Amino acid sequence: MIEHKTEISEGLVRDLLRDQHPDLAALPIREVAGGWGNQMWRLGDELAVRMQRMDTDPDPQLKERRWLPMLASGLPLPIPVPVRDGAPSERFPKIWTVMTWVEGTPLDHGSITRGDHAADTLAAFLKALHVEAPAEAPDASDRRRHPKECAEGFERVLRAVDLGHFAQDDIRAVWDDAAAAPGWQGPRVWVHGDLHPANVVVAEGTLTGVVDFGDVFAGDPAWDLAAAWVLLPAGGASRFFDSYGQADEAAVRRARGLAAMKSLFLMLMGQNGDRGLPGGKPHWGPAGRSALDRVMKGL
Numbered sequence: 538m539i540e541h542k543t544e545i546s547e548g549l550v551r552d553l554l555r556d557q558h559p560d561l562a563a564l565p566i567r568e569v570a571g572g573w574g575n576q577m578w579r580l581g582d583e584l585a586v587r588m589q590r591m592d593t594d595p596d597p598q599l600k601e602r603r604w605l606p607m608l609a610s611g612l613p614l615p616i617p618v619p620v621r622d623g624a625p626s627e628r629f630p631k632i633w634t635v636m637t638w639v640e641g642t643p644l645d646h647g648s649i650t651r652g653d654h655a656a657d658t659l660a661a662f663l664k665a666l667h668v669e670a671p672a673e674a675p676d677a678s679d680r681r682r683h684p685k686e687c688a689e690g691f692e693r694v695l696r697a698v699d700l701g702h703f704a705q706d707d708i709r710a711v712w713d714d715a716a717a718a719p720g721w722q723g724p725r726v727w728v729h730g731d732l733h734p735a736n737v738v739v740a741e742g743t744l745t746g747v748v749d750f751g752d753v754f755a756g757d758p759a760w761d762l763a764a765a766w767v768l769l770p771a772g773g774a775s776r777f778f779d780s781y782g783q784a785d786e787a788a789v790r791r792a793r794g795l796a797a798m799k800s801l802f803l804m805l806m807g808q809n810g811d812r813g814l815p816g817g818k819p820h821w822g823p824a825g826r827s828a829l830d831r832v833m834k835g836l
Contacts, residue, residue, distance in 0.1 A: 545588050545629075550578050552628055554586075558621050558635065571643065571735060571818075574751070584620070585638045589631035591816075597751030598634050600675055605750055608727065614662045615639050615746045639746035641738025645824055649770055650742035656765075656773040658744045660780035663761050667783075669724040670755035677756035681730055684794045685716040694801045699808060703829060708797055711832060715794020719787040725755035732764040733799060734824050744768075758784075762792035767799050767828045774831065793832060800829035 547566045554562040564581035571577075574597075578586040587598065602619045609618045616639065623633035641647075649655045684691075691712055695705065729736075730752035738746040762784055765774040778784055784792070807822020809815075 545576050545590060547578070549629065550580075550586055550588070553623060553626070553633065554580075556626065556628065557623055561621070561635065571645075575749075579638060580635065583638055585617070585636050586623070587617075587634045587636055588629070589633065593631070595632045598632055600753055601636075601750050602634060604674070604753060608666070608750075608753075611668070612662060612665050612747075614658065614744065616750065617748055639738055639748050641740045641745040643735050643748075644737050644739050644744075644768060645734035645818070645820060647739040648742070649739060649744070649768070649773075652770045652773050653776055655739075655743045656769050656776040657780045659764060659768065660777050660782075662744075662747060663758070663764075664781055664783065666729065667726040667758045667761070670727045674725065674727070674755035675753065676725075677728075677730075677754045677760075678752075681728075681752065681754055681756060681760055683716075683720045683757070684712065684718075684791055684798075687798070688712075688716060691798050691801075694798065694805055697808075698801050698804045701826070703833065707833060708801070708829070711797045712794045715791045715797075718790035718794075721757035721759065721788070721791075726758050728754055728756055728758055728760050730754050730760050732761055733767055733803060734821070735818075737764075737768060757788075757791070759788050759791035760795060762788060763796035763799055765792065766796035766832045767803075769831075771831055771834075774835075793835075796832045797829065800825045800832055803828065 547568065550566050551562055561580060567579045569577035569579055574591045576588045576590045578588065580586050589598065602622060605616060605618050609616050617636040619634050619636050621635035623635065625631055695708060729747065729750060731749060736747065736749040737744055738748065765777040769777060778789060803821045803825025806818045807825055809817030810819035811822065
């Protein structure tokens with residue numbers, strides 16, 4: 538088993554390509570910073586190699602291989618599309634995938650300055666994504682269900698985070714309102730499931746792509762609607778929901794509570810980074826605090 542301390546090097550990536558996709562092995566390879574469950578390597582100008590690192594479950598990449606080619610054609614922003622499969626081998630006993638590269642800067646290393654444009658772009662993307670999924674589409678995992686079924690995880694993160702000026706009772710009130718909201722009554726629609734600043738890319742001040750569909754499932758779109766607060770600058774949520782045009786009051790309540798939880802998670806990852814803990818990301822802390830501020834103010 539490859540552990541997180543084992544080096545996934547340029548040489549290993551090239552050797553894997555020589556073994557399984559020799560026609561790609563001569564392309565330039567360079568590491569992409571970031572990633573924890575998976576590590577990305579640029580392959581030439583148009584491709585990337587997605588390597589399992591901490592992830593031991595092949596299901597996320599298998600889902601991407603099966604469903605992203607179908608989804609990509611109906612979406613108004615580019616997403617990574619698998620083009621070659623990498624099989625486990627003696628060199629690397631996990632799966633890996635060659636995918637198209639989505640150009641742009643991850644939002645956790647960039648910024649949105651054209652807020653209205655980004656809100657409209659995100660709304661158009663999610664409106665196109667949130668269509669009825671086929672019966673064989675993957676169901677939501679236990680951590681992607683109604684907020685009332687995620688209370689234990691919310692409380693665990695809430696207690697672990699240094700909240701600073703935020704009041705725990707105020708945050709819990711937002712969560713309790715989400716947990717009390719009626720559940721999704723519509724059809725099972727496609728949901729990205731993990732929209733946060735590292736999983737979207739920006740250019741020229743606005744959103745230009747969406748990546749990492751390892752959590753994709755069919756279920757409640759509120760999990761994606763939370764991005765209105767998590768990704769967009771102050772004032773963006775209101776414009777987003779106006780542009781999206783198909784979220785009822787209950788969906789907005791669920792989404793706001795989920796946005797609070799996602800913001801806390803970003804803060805926790807930032808806190809872990811500040812403390813030098815494995816997987817921590819110091820730059821996620823400010824993003825989480827800004828997002829939670831927008832959630833609490835309803836912006």
